[in-house]
Amino acid sequence: MEIRILRYFLEIAREGNMTRAAETLHVSQPTLSKQIKDLEQELGKKLFRRGSSSMSLTDEGILLRKRAEDILDMVDKTADEFKSLNDITGGEVHIGCAESHQVKYLAKTIKAFKENYPLFRFHLTSGNTEQVTERLDRGLIDFAVIVEPPNLSRYNYLELPEADVWGLVMKKEDPLARKETIHFDDLIGLELICSAQGMKFDISRWCGAKADMLNLTGTINLAYNGSVFVKEGLGYMLSFDRLIDTGSESELCFRPLEPLLETKMYVIWKKYQVFTPIAELLLEDLKQRLGQRSIHFSQT
Numbered sequence: 001m002e003i004r005i006l007r008y009f010l011e012i013a014r015e016g017n018m019t020r021a022a023e024t025l026h027v028s029q030p031t032l033s034k035q036i037k038d039l040e041q042e043l044g045k046k047l048f049r050r051g052s053s054s055m056s057l058t059d060e061g062i063l064l065r066k067r068a069e070d071i072l073d074m075v076d077k078t079a080d081e082f083k084s085l086n087d088i089t090g091g092e093v094h095i096g097c098a099e100s101h102q103v104k105y106l107a108k109t110i111k112a113f114k115e116n117y118p119l120f121r122f123h124l125t126s127g128n129t130e131q132v133t134e135r136l137d138r139g140l141i142d143f144a145v146i147v148e149p150p151n152l153s154r155y156n157y158l159e160l161p162e163a164d165v166w167g168l169v170m171k172k173e174d175p176l177a178r179k180e181t182i183h184f185d186d187l188i189g190l191e192l193i194c195s196a197q198g199m200k201f202d203i204s205r206w207c208g209a210k211a212d213m214l215n216l217t218g219t220i221n222l223a224y225n226g227s228v229f230v231k232e233g234l235g236y237m238l239s240f241d242r243l244i245d246t247g248s249e250s251e252l253c254f255r256p257l258e259p260l261l262e263t264k265m266y267v268i269w270k271k272y273q274v275f276t277p278i279a280e281l282l283l284e285d286l287k288q289r290l291g292q293r294s295i296h297f298s299q300t
Contacts, residue, residue, distance in 0.1 A: 003075055005039050006068040007048065007103060008032060013065050016054050073140050090119020090277030094141040096132030097124055099223055101242035102160045106145060109289045113282055120278060128221050130196045142263045142279045144268050148201055155268040158290050163262035165238040166202060169223075169230055172253045176236075181258035184210060191217035191235035193226050204236060206261040227252060 012021040012032070022029040040047050047061035055129050057065060080092045097103060125132065125141065132144040137154075147164065148155045169206050170180045176186060177261075194203065196219045204211040217235045220226040223243035230237050230252060239254075240263070246254045267286060275283065 001039070001042065003072065005035055007052075008035055009039060010065065010068055010072070011030055012036065012048070012055060013057055014062065016056065042280060059147075070138070070140065074138075077140065090117055090121070091276055092121045092123065093143070093162060093276075093279045093282055094123045095125070095143045096124055097145040098128060098132065098137050098147045098242060098265070099126065099243055100145075100147060100164050100265050102162050102164065103145065105290065106267070106286075109282070109285050113285050114255065117278065117281070120282075128195060130197070131221075136268070141274075142275065143270065143283075145265060146268060147263050147265050148197070149264070150266050150268045156191070156271055157266045157268040158286060161267040161290065163264050165256050166198075166206070166238065166263065167241055167254050167256040168229060169237040169239055169244065169246070169252055169254050171230065171233075172251055173213040174236075177253050177255065179255060182255045183258055186212055187236075189215065191215055192220045192238055193218045193220055193235045194237060194238040195219060195221055195228055198238065202261060206257060206259070218259065239291055 008021070008027075011025055012018060014020040015024065018033060019029055022032045025032065036047065043060070043064070045060040046058050047064060048055045064198060077092075077094060095106070097106070110120075110122055117219070125135065127135075129144075129146040129148050132146060135141045136144045136204055143234060154288070168176070168187070170176055177183065179186065192214055194216060199211070199214075199219070203214070207214075218229070220229075223237070223239045226237045226239065227244040229235065242255050243258065244250075244252065246252050267290075269283070
């Protein structure tokens with residue numbers, strides 16, 4: 001299975017049409033068609049359903065698309081790493097990141113870093129802890145920024161200096177908005193929107209077994225999207241403060257939970273990880289900016 005053929009396969013999957021894919025790839029349609037038929041024969045599975053003017057993926061094709069995207073991500077990342085080995089004026093770093101206002105520390109570090117390394121480029125991918133650590137474990141990213149304590153047997157980490165505060169996001173005209181803080185009893189009977197990770201690890205930490213009494217009407221992994229659902233009257237969102245606009249011009253407001261519920265944030269990387277020169281330099285800058293007291297790592 002050749003890398004080039006996987007790129008052909010993905011382009012057809014994106015276009016849904018052999019002719020348009022051939023034009024994009026600058027190959028003839030017969031050549032492209034033969035390459036895909038050869039790939040199907042190699043795998044022993046049909047990858048596309050062929051219509052008169054369109055093509056759609058079979059179940060086997062959907063599986064290959066996911067695998068091909070991961071393979072090509074790794075190939076491209078490896079190529080970029082080797083290009084940057086002798087180019088300390090720049091290079092590329094891939095970071096997986098949870099949602100938090102504390103991402104500002106990462107942004108400030110990178111802004112200052114680019115003044116010394118103007119050809120440096122960053123690639124930021126958002127996701128929950130499970131999603132970004134999976135990509136870290138598979139070597140698709142260099143660092144992950146997560147919102148739960150890291151596994152010390154697998155990762156080194158830096159602790160960010162602040163903590164995220166949990167609270168309830170609602171419309172400003174809601175009666176609960178008149179309260180300064182939100183207690184557990186206030187949540188009973190409400191249709192709640194929250195990240196699955198937050199509900200499992202943080203909200204349950206806050207209220208214990210009583211979490212089963214809460215009505216989770218939907219889950220999210222991006223607070224902005226959840227805020228749109230709140231605006232449309234689909235419920236109340238449990239989330240971190242400062243992830244969405246709740247200022248004077250917004251129709252939404254945030255009220256913290258009581259007792260106070262906070263979550264720390266960490267920059268992590270794999271133990272024994274071999275970094276590119278530019279990634280190593282960025283890590284040193286992060287250590288300096290966050291302060292030596294925030295560094296927790298061991299190579300044992």
